Amino acid sequence: MSERLFAILTDSFWKILLPGLTVTIPLTAIAFSLAMVIAVAAALVQFANVRGLRQLARFYIWVFRGTPLLVQLFVVFYGLPNMGVLIDPFPAAVLVFSLNEGAYCAETVRSALESVPAGQLEAACCVGLSWPQAMGRIVLPQAMRTAFPPLSNSLIAMVKDTSLAANITVAEMFMATQRIVARTYEPLALYIEVGLIYLLFSTALTWLQRWGEKKLGAYERQEA
Amino acid sequence: MLEVRDVRKAFGQREVLKGVDLQVERGDVAVILGPSGSGKTTLLRCMNFLETAGGGTMTFDGERFQLGRVPKRDILRLRKKTAFVFQSYNLFRNRTALQNVTEGLIVGLKIPRDQAERTALQALEKVGMAPWRSYYPHQLSGGQQQRVAIARAIAADPEIIFFDEPTSALDPELTAEVLSVMRRLAEEGMTMLVVTHEMGFARSVSSRVVFMEDGRVVESGSSRDIFENPRQERTRAFLRLTGSLPDNPSSK
Ligand SMILES: Nc1ncnc2c1ncn2[C@@H]1O[C@H](COP(=O)(O)OP(=O)(O)OP(=O)(O)O)[C@@H](O)[C@H]1O
Ligand SMILES: [Mg+2]
Numbered sequence: 002m003s004e005r006l007f008a009i010l011t012d013s014f015w016k017i018l019l020p021g022l023t024v025t026i027p028l029t030a031i032a033f034s035l036a037m038v039i040a041v042a043a044a045l046v047q048f049a050n051v052r053g054l055r056q057l058a059r060f061y062i063w064v065f066r067g068t069p070l071l072v073q074l075f076v077v078f079y080g081l082p083n084m085g086v087l088i089d090p091f092p093a094a095v096l097v098f099s100l101n102e103g104a105y106c107a108e109t110v111r112s113a114l115e116s117v118p119a120g121q122l123e124a125a126c127c128v129g130l131s132w133p134q135a136m137g138r139i140v141l142p143q144a145m146r147t148a149f150p151p152l153s154n155s156l157i158a159m160v161k162d163t164s165l166a167a168n169i170t171v172a173e174m175f176m177a178t179q180r181i182v183a184r185t186y187e188p189l190a191l192y193i194e195v196g197l198i199y200l201l202f203s204t205a206l207t208w209l210q211r212w213g214e215k216k217l218g219a220y221e222r223q224e225a
Numbered sequence: 226m227l228e229v230r231d232v233r234k235a236f237g238q239r240e241v242l243k244g245v246d247l248q249v250e251r252g253d254v255a256v257i258l259g260p261s262g263s264g265k266t267t268l269l270r271c272m273n274f275l276e277t278a279g280g281g282t283m284t285f286d287g288e289r290f291q292l293g294r295v296p297k298r299d300i301l302r303l304r305k306k307t308a309f310v311f312q313s314y315n316l317f318r319n320r321t322a323l324q325n326v327t328e329g330l331i332v333g334l335k336i337p338r339d340q341a342e343r344t345a346l347q348a349l350e351k352v353g354m355a356p357w358r359s360y361y362p363h364q365l366s367g368g369q370q371q372r373v374a375i376a377r378a379i380a381a382d383p384e385i386i387f388f389d390e391p392t393s394a395l396d397p398e399l400t401a402e403v404l405s406v407m408r409r410l411a412e413e414g415m416t417m418l419v420v421t422h423e424m425g426f427a428r429s430v431s432s433r434v435v436f437m438e439d440g441r442v443v444e445s446g447s448s449r450d451i452f453e454n455p456r457q458e459r460t461r462a463f464l465r466l467t468g469s470l471p472d473n474p475s476s477k
Contacts, residue, residue, distance in 0.1 A: 118313075118315070120311055120313050120314075120315035121315050121316075121317055121318065123275050123309075123311070123315065124309070124311065124315035124316070124317070124374075124377075125317065125328070125329075126275070126304065127273060127275070127304060127307075127308065127309040128304075128308070128328060128329025128333050128377060128381065129301065129304055129305045129329050129332070129333020129334055129381065130328070130329065130332050130333050131301060134332055134333075138328070138332065139317050139319065139320075139328075142319050143318060143319050146319070
C-alpha cells in the first residue's frame, strides 16, 4: 500500500467514524425506538381487533411495506415542501425510518403475540387482571422474547439502510465517505473502508443480540 | 349461591347451549358429566365470561345478571370471587410457580407483596408444590403444573372454583396426584364446579351431578341419585358405557 493511500485511510477513518457516532447511531437509535413504539401499538390494535384502528394499522403497513424506502425519503424531504411542509434532513430521516421500520416490525410483533398460547391471557383475566394488565405483564413480555431475534435482525438491517439518508442530505457516514472520495479519488479503498465500519457496527449489534437473548432466556421453554 | 338459568350460546349458526339451568350451593362439589361436544366447556366458560353467552341469567350471592349484557366492571369484580382451572393448566410461562400464584393477588387483588407471597406459599404448600416455588412452568411436569394452577386458583380465596377437565391431559399417576389435591379441597368445604371424565372421582367426591347432552341438561340431582338411580335412559346408557353402572341396574 502506498504511503499516500495509507495516510488517506487513517485520516479518513476518523472522519467517517465521527459522523457514524454522531449521526448514524443516533439516527438508528431514535428511529428504531420510535419504530418499536409504532410496531407494538400497530400489533396490539390488530391483536385486540379494535375496530377502525385495526384497519388503519393494516393500511399503514400496506403502504410502508409496499413502497421503496428511498421513495418514502424523497416524498417526505423533497415532496412535502410543495405542500408547505418543510422538515430538516435529520428529523425527516427519523420520521421515514421509524415509519418504515415500524411497519415491518409490527408484523413481527403481531405474529409473536399470536404465538403466545391464548390460554395464558384467559388465565390472567381469570385471576383478576384487566386486559391491559394481562397483555402488559404476561403476553407482551413473552411475545417480545419471541420477537427479539427477528427484531434484532431488523435493527441490523436498519443501521445499514441509514446510508440511504445521504440522499436527503443527512451528513451520515456514507455521505462523509463520498465527500472524501470526491477529494482524493480513491473510491475503492474508501468505500471498502466505510463498508468495514458498517460491518463493525453490525458485529457489535450481533454481540448485543446474543447477550440480550441470554438475559431474556431465563424462562425459555425447551419443550413443554 | 351460584345459579344460572336458560344459558344460551351459539357459535355462528351452531347452537351449543340450548337453555341450561344449573345451581351450585356453598360447599357443593358439582360435577358436570356428558359426552364430548355436549357443551360442558362452553358452559363453564360462559359462567366465567370467557365466552359471552347469548342469553340467560346468573345469580351470584344474590346478585342478578343478564348474561351477555354484563358490564366489564362487573365481570372483573365477579372474577375476583371465582377461579378457573384449565385442562391445559395455562400457567404464565414467564413467571415462576410462586409468581404464578402471586400475580393475581398483587395485581388483581392489590394485596401487598409480602402478604401475597405468604398467602401464595401457603397455597403451594397445600398442593405440595412449595419446594418448587422458584421453578418455571417448563421445568415442571404436567401434574406439577396443574397443582400450581390449583394453588393459583385457591390463593385468592374464591367462593367457587371452576375446573374444566383438570386431569385429561395427564397420565394416570399424575391424574391421581391432582385428584387427591382436589379431594382434599372438597373435604375442606371448597365450592367446586367440575367438568370431568373421571367417573371414580365424580362418584366418590361430588355432592351433585349434572348430566349434559347436546347443549341441554338431561338430568341433574344429588350424586347418589344419579349414580344409583338415574331416571333418564340416556344417563343410564352413559353411565353404563363408562362402567359406572352395573349392566342391569334394576337387579341390585
Ligand atoms: N370457539 C368455538 N367456535 C365454534 N364452535 C365451538 C367453539 N367452541 C366450542 N365449539 C363447539 O361447541 C360444541 C361444544 O363444545 P364444548 O367444548 O363445550 O364441549 P365439551 O362438552 O366440553 O366437550 P369435551 O368433553 O370434548 O371437552 C362443540 O361441538 C364444539 O365444536
Ligand atoms: Mg370440554
